[in-house]
Structures are given as structure tokens and as C-alpha cells.
Amino acid sequence: MNLKKSKSNNNAKASEVPIFSKEQIISCKRYAGRKDLLNVLLESNKMYSFDEVDNSINNFLKGKVN
Template sequence: MAGKKKTPEADQAVIGKVENKFSKEQLIASSRFQGRRDIIEALLEDGELYTVKAVEEKISSYMKGKVK
């Protein structure tokens, strides 16, 4: 039987769903974060890529933080 080569896509199918990553600029321009653009601008680093889930977690953590 001929061996099949594993592909990264096949590995991801076994592990779980692949989440897309977006730049800070893409997230700011998205309608999903329309009301949170100022927070995204302050929390995220330029040149980094983020999943939507990671951004939502950062925003949630920031909003739950204590006021100094």
C-alpha cells in the first residue's frame, strides 16, 4: 500500500478548527469591533496577528481590570 503524505491541513483537521489571524488594522476596520476600536488601538501591538477569540479575551480582561 502506498504511503500518504501528511499535510498541515490534515493535521489541523485532526486537531481542530483553524482560526484565522488578523492584523490590528484589519480588526479596527472590521464591523465586528466597531464600538471597540479605541480599545483595540490601545491594547494590540502593530505588526502582530491576532485571532478574534484572542482579541475578545484581551478586551474582556481589560474591561474587568481595576481602576487605579
């Protein structure tokens, strides 16, 4: 687990958000039912916070069907 400083807080004590690799996210109990979806949405060489993952899932699920 790494930490990423929040962009919204400009104070010297910027809040830090934990970030995880794709493999760590997929192995979380929190996303146990979404492993296949996360394998498609997430990039292997990138780190993600839980908020970023949740937003990606929500954006995908709210997408238009043609």
C-alpha cells in the first residue's frame, strides 16, 4: 500500500489516501464480486484509491447501451 496526497487540500498537512495496485484491488474482499469487471477497467501498471475504483465501476455501470 502506498499513499497519495489529496489534491484538494493545499495545507502543509495534506491528507493522504491509500493507493493500491490492480492485483491488490482485485484480491480485496470489498471487490470480490467485481473481479472480472476490474480486470477490464484497471490498468496493471497504475495505482488506484478505493474512490477511483468505485468511480470507475459506477461510470461503467451507468454507461449507455446501444
